[in-house]
Amino acid sequence: xxxxxxxxxxxxxxxxxxxxxxxxxxxxxxxxxxxxxxxxxxxxxxxxxxxxxxxxxxxxxxxxxxxxxxxxxxxxxxxxxxxxxxxxxxxxxxxxxxxxxxxxxxxxxxxxxxxxxxxxxxxxxxxxxxxxxxxxxxxxxxxxxx
Ligand SMILES: Cc1cc2nc3c(=O)[nH]c(=O)nc-3n(C[C@H](O)[C@H](O)[C@H](O)COP(=O)(O)OP(=O)(O)OC[C@H]3O[C@@H](n4cnc5c(N)ncnc54)[C@H](O)[C@@H]3O)c2cc1C
Numbered sequence: 001x002x003x004x005x006x007x008x009x010x011x012x013x014x015x016x017x018x019x020x021x022x023x024x025x026x027x028x029x030x031x032x033x034x035x036x037x038x039x040x041x042x043x044x045x046x047x048x049x050x051x052x053x054x055x056x057x058x059x060x061x062x063x064x065x066x067x068x069x070x071x072x073x074x075x076x077x078x079x080x081x082x083x084x085x086x087x088x089x090x091x092x093x094x095x096x097x098x099x100x101x102x103x104x105x106x107x108x109x110x111x112x113x114x115x116x117x118x119x120x121x122x123x124x125x126x127x128x129x130x131x132x133x134x135x136x137x138x139x140x141x142x143x144x145x146x
Contacts, residue, residue, distance in 0.1 A: 002049050002126065004084075010051060011081025017059050024063075024075035031056075050122045054078065058085035058123075061131045074129050086127035088118040098133065099142035105134035112136075 010016050018033045020026025027033075038052045059078045062070060062085075077083030094100045103116025114134060118124070137144030 004081075004126070006049065007081035007084055007126075009081070011079060015051065016081055017055050017075070017079050019055075020059070020063060020075055020079050024071055025079040026075070053087070053122050054085050058087045058129075058131055061087070062129075078129070083128040084123055084126045086121050086123040086130045087133075088121045088124065088130050089133040090118060090120045092117055092119050099145065101133055101135060101145065103132070103134040104138050105132070105136050105146060106138075107136075 007016070014027055015037055018027040018029045018037075019031060020028070022028045034052070034056050037055065041049060041051060059075070062074050062078070066074070074083060078085055089098055089101070091101055091103060094102070101116070103114070103118065105112040105114045114132065116134065118132070121127075121130075124130070133145055135144045136146040
């Protein structure tokens with residue numbers, strides 16, 4: 001368990017998602033800064049602080065594929081440490097074979113109904129925003145995963 005204070009301190013220091021566009025609160029720097037962060041975590045012997053996952057895997061999904069509204073809503077908090085992110089792909093019966101996931105996200109008017117189970121999710125217990133792999137077309141295989 002990494003407490004929230006640590007995330008907030010990392011945010012204050014500019015250690016969270018430094019690549020994010022300054023208009024969403026980031027520093028707008030290149031990937032080299034993420035590499036330095038990851039090297040320094042290893043140098044300090046810290047294997048439990050899933051900052052690289054937040055910085056370089058989860059939040060890039062929002063920055064790359066999110067709508068303008070989603071970016072404005074989530075990115076500033078991900079930079080400050082107020083929002084901790086996670087990526088939920090693995091399920092109790094599905095790991096490597098991601099196309100076999102059972103979780104569904106089905107359209108219901110102007111929203112989606114999300115049903116299923118996830119496991120082994122790093123930052124999961126701490127997270128405020130989660131990128132979830134789900135089948136939006138359960139009849140299709142990998143093509144139906146969103
Ligand atoms: C520390 C940690 C953190 C994690 N964090 C996350 C997370 O944040 N989000 C998330 O979604 N998941 C997370 N996971 C889960 C991780 O993604 C899965 O464990 C991984 O996808 C493997 O799935 P599995 O454990 O079901 O193993 P399996 O897929 O059942 O694989 C078991 C073994 O079979 C081998 N194998 C599988 N398929 C084949 C094949 N077709 N041919 C040959 N060999 C094969 C594998 O190499 C492995 O040795 C985390 C796991 C760990 C250990």
